[in-house]
Amino acid sequence: xxxxxxRRERAPVPKDWTYASAPEARDIVRIADRYGHYxxxxxxxxxxxxxxxxxxxxxxxxxxxQATVPEVEQAMAAARDAFENGWSGISPSERAKYxxxxxxxxxxxxxxxxxxxxxxxxxxxxxxxxxDLPLSAAHFFYYAGWADKLEYAFPNRRPKPIGVAGQIxxxxxxxxxxxxxxxxxLAAGNTVVLKPAExxxxxxxxxxxxxxxxxxxxxxxxIVTGDGRTGAAxxxxxxxxxxxxxxxxxxxxxxxxxLAGTGKKLTLELGGKAANIIFDDAALDQAIExxxxxxxxxxxxxxxxxxxxxxxxxxxxxVVSKLKRRLTTLRIGDPLDKNTDIGAINSxxxxxxxxxxxxxxxxxxxxxxxxxxxxxxxxYWFAPTVFTNVAQSYRIAQEEIxxxxxxxxxxxxxxxxxxxxxxxPYGLSAGxxxxxxxxxxxxxxxxxxxVIWANTFNRFDPSSPFGGxxxxxxxxxxxxHGLGPYLEFD
Ligand code: NAI
Ligand code: MG
Numbered sequence: 001x002x003x004x005x006x007r008r009e010r011a012p013v014p015k016d017w018t019y020a021s022a023p024e025a026r027d028i029v030r031i032a033d034r035y036g037h038y039x040x041x042x043x044x045x046x047x048x049x050x051x052x053x054x055x056x057x058x059x060x061x062x063x064x065x066q067a068t069v070p071e072v073e074q075a076m077a078a079a080r081d082a083f084e085n086g087w088s089g090i091s092p093s094e095r096a097k098y099x100x101x102x103x104x105x106x107x108x109x110x111x112x113x114x115x116x117x118x119x120x121x122x123x124x125x126x127x128x129x130x131x132d133l134p135l136s137a138a139h140f141f142y143y144a145g146w147a148d149k150l151e152y153a154f155p156n157r158r159p160k161p162i163g164v165a166g167q168i169x170x171x172x173x174x175x176x177x178x179x180x181x182x183x184x185x186l187a188a189g190n191t192v193v194l195k196p197a198e199x200x201x202x203x204x205x206x207x208x209x210x211x212x213x214x215x216x217x218x219x220x221x222x223i224v225t226g227d228g229r230t231g232a233a234x235x236x237x238x239x240x241x242x243x244x245x246x247x248x249x250x251x252x253x254x255x256x257x258x259l260a261g262t263g264k265k266l267t268l269e270l271g272g273k274a275a276n277i278i279f280d281d282a283a284l285d286q287a288i289e290x291x292x293x294x295x296x297x298x299x300x301x302x303x304x305x306x307x308x309x310x311x312x313x314x315x316x317x318x319v320v321s322k323l324k325r326r327l328t329t330l331r332i333g334d335p336l337d338k339n340t341d342i343g344a345i346n347s348x349x350x351x352x353x354x355x356x357x358x359x360x361x362x363x364x365x366x367x368x369x370x371x372x373x374x375x376x377x378x379x380y381w382f383a384p385t386v387f388t389n390v391a392q393s394y395r396i397a398q399e400e401i402x403x404x405x406x407x408x409x410x411x412x413x414x415x416x417x418x419x420x421x422x423x424x425p426y427g428l429s430a431g432x433x434x435x436x437x438x439x440x441x442x443x444x445x446x447x448x449x450x451v452i453w454a455n456t457f458n459r460f461d462p463s464s465p466f467g468g469x470x471x472x473x474x475x476x477x478x479x480x481h482g483l484g485p486y487l488e489f490d
Contacts, residue, residue: 021339022339031119056380077239095189197247236258243267269466270473272307282434361396369386
């Protein structure tokens with residue numbers, strides 16, 4: 001044996017570079033066996049129930065209520081009573097105090113909420129801990145600040161609250177969407193009946209505990225759980241003055257039809273098929289990270305996900321090869337493991353939809369790439385996927401997949417990039433990667449999207465308005481703009 005070989009044997013260099021698991025403790029959160037509806041500050045025993053599960057292993061987590069029409073009516077009545085007999089009349093600075101308290105409590109209990117969010121929804125703990133929870137608290141802090149400054153937000157317009165807001169939210173960011181809905185509604189002086197999505201009710205139910213801790217007056221926020229039937233009952237309720245919905249374009253359209261002619265206010269935040277556009281002068285390695293974050297963040301269950309990658313033809317090859325190499329380093333598995341990059345698909349229904357669309361991509365002639373990875377046997381899983389050879393007419397280039405699936409197309413000129421990016425019924429977001437500031441502005445003027453990121457993607461801030469064009473919906477959430485839909489003006 002030579003000297004060198006001998007030294008190599010003794011060298012403390014690990015040969016196996018796979019990560020050891022680093023699971024977050026789940027006993028920080030106590031899940032009840034059964035939950036009712038939170039109405040008028042009390043738990044109301046539900047008439048019907050269903051079981052909510054963990055999508056990572058199909059384990060039953062709790063029994064929750066499937067609210068019926070009379071239960072929704074009861075919640076509406078509690079919200080009306082709280083609106084008329086207190087909440088709309090207290091001084092705005094008092095309202096602000098409750099919102100500040102809620103924000104503080106969310107920060108204090110953030111680990112507990114992050115674990116619950118990952119358990120019930122399947123998203124990696126890294127994301128619920130570092131994105132969902134800090135942003136949820138930030139939304140309450142931000143709108144707490146506006147509560148006593150509405151006259152300044154809308155000078156000379158005498159803003160007044162509307163009344164009772166019915167709010168229906170999806171499963172991709174359960175607590176964050178709750179914060180986006182509840183914080184501006186309360187800051188503006190309204191009361192609320194909110195329904196979380198049927199697959200992810202638990203963080204909204206734990207939030208009721210925060211409301212009690214903050215001593216929010218009973219009835220100001222009411223939470224009913226259930227599926228689309230409960231949502232439809234909220235929309236149809238006589239007592240609702242404003243509906244705020246985030247979810248599929250299909251249900252959004254049905255809600256708009258239902259409310260047409262009633263004079264009730266409506267905001268819709270619907271689907272998307274965002275273009276993430278990479279010019280040949282972009283910093284490539286940063287762009288690769290932006291592409292990864294754009295489509296694989298939260299398993300691609302993101303309405304503003306960068307699901308259509310538009311790459312300038314001259315850099316197509318390096319981009320695709322770097323991207324494929326980066327895909328092999330993504331870790332898929334236990335959402336509660338702090339190393340996990342990609343967690344579970346939220347539901348069987350969503351997994352079926354992803355499988356169906358991916359199969360259509362292969363049939364239509366696109367070329368599929370998935371890195372070698374072992375998916376857990378139980379639960380709902382989908383490997384990160386890239387499609388090349390995609391034509392604009394393919395379904396995978398047109399329809400929202402809402403999963404970890406990227407379709408790559410190319411372009412030659414900025415004009416062509418704009419044309420292809422705008423060639424969709426949606427218009428929620430877009431990304432532009434280039435070294436040139438002037439090109440960013442040129443693109444931003446022409447892209448029909450509510451949010452445009454430059455040299456980054458999927459960045460959110462409570463002070464920045466968010467919302468879509470065309471079939472992505474209307475109305476803005478976040479920022480001063482997000483207050484408008486919760487106010488009436490003389
Ligand atoms: P969905 O639109 O059916 O569900 C969203 C929310 O609406 C849930 O709380 C649901 O209970 C409620 N809902 C369902 N039917 C309703 C009705 N008739 N009236 C009132 N509320 C109703 O979305 P789903 O079925 O969970 O997902 C289907 C597709 O929608 C996804 O694959 C994705 O493409 C898109 N989607 C978009 C979201 C976004 O953030 N823009 C969020 C969730 C889904
Ligand atoms: Mg649906």
